Amino acid sequence: MSGFVDLRNIRLTYGGGPDGTLALDGLDMTIRKGEFAAVVGPSGCGKSTLMKLATGLMRPQSGTVEVAGKEVNGPVSIAGMAFQNPSMLPWRTTLQNVMLPLEIVQPHRRKLSKERAAYLQKAEDLLSLVGLKGFGEKFPWQLSGGMQQRANLCRALIHDPALLMLDEPFGALDAFTREELWQVMRDLHAEKGFTTILVTHDLREAVYLADRVFVMSARPGRVILEKQITFPRPRPIDLTYEADFNDIVHELRGYIAEARAAA
Template identity: 65%
Template sequence: MTAFVELNEVTHVYGGGDGPPAVDGLSLKVREGEFAAIVGPSGCGKSTLMKLATGLQKPKAGMVMVDGQRVAEPIKITGMAFQNPVLLPWRTTLDNLLLPLEVVQPHRQRLRANKDEYVARAEGLLEKVGLKGMGAKYPWELSGGMQQRASLCRSLIHEPKLLMLDEPFGALDAFTREELWCVIRDLQAERAVTVILVTHDLREAVFLADRVFCMSARPGRIIAEREIGFARPRDLEITYTPEFAEIVHELRGHIRQARAAA
């Protein structure tokens, strides 16, 4: 399998010393255009995996490859969204979306001369996630779900090849969370971007992902990999089927075993 993201026997210790590793012997491969989900016990190294894949942390041992290149510094082809939308309160929603373009090349050079083009791109994204006409609003004028929609748009504004999602829906109510599952489902299908989602919600992982990777307790490594064979596009009704529940139960069993072995 040709991997777009590959971690091969990676070990990472925060601070670079001889302390206990956050991950140890961690290996996985994610194909280009694939939607992968990472689940596991709390503190198992899921977020560390994301930092390693994006170059925000360097491994003590092992190799990290993205898009055919060894990762040695923060990579520019990545968009990221987190549980906290982290929107700057003094900037409008539109200006928050444009923020990555002020940092990431080549957009940084082009932004001033092509401002109208980028504004149109941002407004198009807002419309796709149900925020049409909300660009002039400030974050404090938006609900939590609306802020998270804006955060997803910001992560995609520079058209990244890799989208990293770290518990982006964890702080939302169940109804809003399921609405946003459908938003990210549609955005990923339209753009064919490679996605790695870190989540504690097994239903979320099974609904969204092509494959789910389950990590052990700390130090983290992959202990199970589950292909999700449901056809796309998936409707929320599938989450109420016995087949869906069976996969969720299987993954929960892996996590239960990982916690027991800790």
Template identity: 85%
Template sequence: MTGFVDLRDVQLAYSGHGTETLALDGLTMAVNRGEFAAVVGPSGCGKSTLMKLATGLIRPQAGTVEVAAREVDGPVSIAGMAFQNPSMLPWRTTLQNVMLPLEIVQPHRKRLGRERAAYTQLAEELLSVVGLAGFGAKYPWQLSGGMQQRANLCRALIHDPELLMLDEPFGALDAFTREELWQVMRDLHAEKGFTTILVTHDLREAVFLADRVFVMSARPGRIIVEHEISFPRPRPIDLTYEAGFNDIVHELRGHIAEARAAA
């Protein structure tokens, strides 16, 4: 099946210090338009490498990578990205940090000068959606880690991307803040409808947010299990404490344990 994000028989190796490490081998996966997919697996299995391939930051040695039915041969302009470390520029206000992609990504870069007021309003609206109304003038050092990550999500979405790539965006936060941001992410995805790929070590996070969870093998990584998550949306956070939810979490944990043992 061809997806909005489509990787077929992908192979990628890293070279260094006279050795070559095969990171991915025979990886095939397809994510449909508007779908929320999560990718889990053992440490070092190539989850973040997969993300770099899908956004065009690196290219495979073999196989094909397509986004929106076009082969990826460079950075994908329709993608937004958020990482575990928000990496906000300390000399810029929160609002200025959120608007940074507009200075880089076309056609927004061309329009920014004459449409700055409209873009500023859009950024302020996004900040309000994630609970940061009134914080646009604050600098990153004046925000908590959870607040910085909320702003980071706004920055990833400011240019209205069709594809959102999330690489462990909530991993450094405390449990309560993580759950708050899961719900923020749930609501943003429901409202905007962007295709999302989440790379995470947190199986509860994957099951709560995703339509499908892809499990990767140990290195060299490939997809070994696809698990559809059929809980109806919108999902309340209390779902994460129910038996059926935790049964899926334990099943996924079992697949990962098997993958580690087989390495």
């Protein structure tokens, strides 16, 4: 097994001891460089735990995690992350929030003071790319939820991560805004080419955005299906209403329903 992200025979227990909760057991997953992968499954199957393992925020009890050919033993600096809650700092403007990772991640932290103008322009360009041109000086409370999530994506991408981790980033949004942001994400991935892992409960979202969808079992989580999505890119949003698309959604739903029933 060889890929940009490799998880091999992962076993992880929360709490430790005989009363601990076995979250993952025998999990194997390989994501190729530049691939957009989606992970779906029953609630509590370990999807978010997988994200923490791939970014080095957690370590498994057994098995190995590799990113870009290196075993993960701590936080992965080449990763950007976006979550369901944008968690923007209310005392900072949108532009300042987007710039935040540059104050933390090397080598950008070291270069920021001398190259601030270039970094500011890069942040403005990202905001423009996601439809937020002219909103850099607004504070988070002056933005809608969808606008905050657009800014959140910019913040995750400002340091040019090779790996983008998305944990239910559109789950709290209304259906129309969610579909708008699917298209933003589609275009960002096409332009930047970063490897992406999306954790989601929305099967339409997974099939629309992903090259491959991984279906996980109920706890303890492991991969029970890898589904290749072959619709050509760029994918129009109208694709999500076509019969072939919805056939795949129903197929995935069937696997998840079986996994829940077997729990």
